[in-house]
Amino acid sequence: MYRTHNCGELNIKHCNYIVTLSGWVDSIRLMKNITFIDIRDFYGITQLLIPSIKKKIKKEYLIQIKGKVVKRKSPNYNINTGNIEVYVNKLKILNKSIKIPIDIKKEYSRNKVNLLKYRYLYLRNFNLKNNLIIKSKILNLIRNFFIKNNFIEIETPLLVKSTSEGARNFIVPYRKKKGYYYSLPQSPQTFKQLLMIGGIDKYYQIVKCFRDEDIRKDRQPEFTQLDFELSFINRKNIFNIIIKFIKYLLYKIHNIKFINIKILSYKYIIKKYYTDKPDLRFKIYEISKKYFKYYINSNYLNYKIYSLILPNYFNIIDINKYVIINLLKDQNNKVLIYNYKNSITNRLDKKVFKNINFIKNIIKKEFFSKKDLLLFLILNDNKNYKKLINKINNFLLRSKYLNNIYIPIIIYKFPLFKYRKGKFYSYHHPFTNPYNGKLINNINKIFADSYDLIINGIEIGSGSIRIDNYNMQKKIFNILGLSKNIIKKEFNYFLESLKFGTPPHGGMGIGIDRLILSLFNKKDIMDFIAFPKNYLNKDLMIKAPSKIIKI
């Protein structure tokens, strides 16, 4: 038996117990007659007191000890076992270690070569280990949600059809016939639709997907997707499931009981926030000039007007509004501040804003709510508004007040197509139903029955109500300019399947790693993947890809 207890569980209750522990030497201090070792395993760290000098034992050696739990004279309140130590009378080296090439206590930058090469050692890093525990728990929460809601878990194949989207697909040669290939799926899209056609009512799966693109901070060539699909539903039914799901996660993970999930149209979002991934934890958006044009000095009438609102989870005492003002003023912007007591606190540009009482009333009536703390009214000369928004974002995203704030948005009614260089492309994918199921002549103005889920500015997932009609699907392929040959070779099985009583259906794909990033205010999905690839899609630890070795 290698242990009676793990290295994270002993406390004052165990005093006088004779215990056996196994683990790695986290640190070692040689004193005059005694040696202190911190022994570490998956569960924690325990201090060992050895009544002799152990010069041969080094950091990261694997040891097994037997000894008596005793109360510690000077407790360490940072660890669970800090009240006790183990007075060792037997010590065995289970396995030696050469000097390890990275510091497992350090936080490295993501592309540090040794960090990826010795990833298995960096798994001993406290934060990375904890991230993996978090991910495991969240995967379990997600599955429990879908099982409770009567979804059936069904696996779809990973060796699938190679398609004309080739540039983004990894391909797999077929050994039995030269020139023939499988490809690895970007998503189980057509398979899950075929499950619906096959009468499976509610499907879900957590599944690996693949995309052969260069890596960014929120991308890996293989990634894990929560995928679900339902029949006999409409858009609202799916929104309700998404809302229930996000509320469930936020309750289970952060104990957040009340949350308002906004459902906003793409048109509204773009007009107001200039992005389809707004972070509404603070709001900066352009506002119409109609409100203020009479109260602004005529020299500034061609300026754009923005409002930046900090909600009341910011703290008026801690928030450094002067830093914000300086950021705002930096680029010739003119700024006015309205505070939580409904008064103008700073009128920084006296010559710019006039008739303050009217401005106050408009702000109060149109822009400020009881849940808001501060409003900055900004006049911008129209040149640097992107820089302006970036600067404010970067400053505010670092604020501790945002840590436990989650503002999920469902954005719906996206365009069905985007037009680029003489061709139409699907905005979502070619299986998306037009909004209300109808096409109109002006292709640019067709909307889609599709939707995105955004949490705190991160795109978590997207989905749509799918086409359930053979003729509609054919029309969409035609608008996309797919030749008869392509349709036949690539989508024939799918078009055919629409002839057999396809039910109305829709669903969604959610990126597991992005979901976790958004729920824990993190930036880099690498931090939640045990063995990630680098920005060239290489695994530096196992050295893949590589040449094929022939014996």
Next chain:
Amino acid sequence: MYRTHNCGELNIKHCNYIVTLSGWVDSIRLMKNITFIDIRDFYGITQLLIPSIKKKIKKEYLIQIKGKVVKRKSPNYNINTGNIEVYVNKLKILNKSIKIPIDIKKEYSRNKVNLLKYRYLYLRNFNLKNNLIIKSKILNLIRNFFIKNNFIEIETPLLVKSTSEGARNFIVPYRKKKGYYYSLPQSPQTFKQLLMIGGIDKYYQIVKCFRDEDIRKDRQPEFTQLDFELSFINRKNIFNIIIKFIKYLLYKIHNIKFINIKILSYKYIIKKYYTDKPDLRFKIYEISKKYFKYYINSNYLNYKIYSLILPNYFNIIDINKYVIINLLKDQNNKVLIYNYKNSITNRLDKKVFKNINFIKNIIKKEFFSKKDLLLFLILNDNKNYKKLINKINNFLLRSKYLNNIYIPIIIYKFPLFKYRKGKFYSYHHPFTNPYNGKLINNINKIFADSYDLIINGIEIGSGSIRIDNYNMQKKIFNILGLSKNIIKKEFNYFLESLKFGTPPHGGMGIGIDRLILSLFNKKDIMDFIAFPKNYLNKDLMIKAPSKIIKI
């Protein structure tokens, strides 16, 4: 709203409810003034009574109806909703269907082309649908077991290193550099060991694995594996987990509360049953001549002696022992039957067996237990014993008495190597620790710290205690004849990793589909896979593999 209820939930309690149902036309009967339709969805079938003639509606049309639930005059006790029918006053065709090319009520042979081509339609088959529901439930049970037992779910990569085992690996070309490849993993073996080296104490995962081989009834090129690994454990600890796991599954699935899981050595198993996958629901094995040599006519002393034991879950009244006797006698075998009342019931070959009372005593003392029903003592002329065993197997495996009987066996202490054409190969895999951690000079006699799990003759999984020592791993690679170059290119990262205080660790891989087959007495894993490939590894539905389409 497409439905107020599903097609499987209405019963006598719902009488007089006004309901909306959506589903497929399972059958249609036109009467004089009325039409009966059975409407079907994922959840069941409901009878509809329509007070008019609906000639235009065909089988598999998708319809939506509104009507009143009424008590049925002649109930159908075969279905949940058999007590009621819905008197329809509104009927809408949601989607038409052309005539479907397969009969979804029929059971087809596995390689029927249309069955695979129109797999999405065959998902409407009751049995296949139910199999997928079963699989989903079992996946959930498995995960719950490992989570309750504090295992962490960690994903390992699917784009991994191409190795010299090349012939069995699917490869994936790397786009950025010609001649470089990933491969798809046959198992997460080295990754899970690296997790242990990284200090992750208990890992599990349900993961896709890949093997580029021709398909058999229990194989697919992509298959799903339950994979787990633990540190600071020995063989016995792992056996305890396996036993706990199998008991848990049999209790949760079949409500079986007591089960005896046998732990037997490979040597014993092979000697007794001539196979390393014995089905102990009935036992046929050779027995030593020492017991009976004085009681057998000298003409038959060069015959082999077998015993076939039928345990008492067979029924003496129903079991047709004469069929068995005829099977046994068919090939010149001489047979004696000993029954549950401890008496010889048939002495079929009077001249062969002598001194029956002594034989009775030996059988009672050495071979027959209280749990047994019948014993057949068989003298075989040594030529056709394989045929003999096959015949009996084939006959008895069809017995209904075996349906709810599960005899799991853990077989341990396999040989470490097998010798073929001048070369040693790993019996399990090259990371398996020698039994008791020691090598001996006679390589043929080295045993492994490995184990298999067999349930009712099906190999469910295998595992081992792994090598945790750099020098031992190097020696094993040498015995396997791996060149320095291969070791360097293929396993360098792994050998290196053993230098950093590797913990003692071991684990197992269990084939999910085989596990399900064994738990439900089924033969073909295709029956539990939504979209399987055929015996040439082709997906006939989507037509993969295929040529790459260039636009």
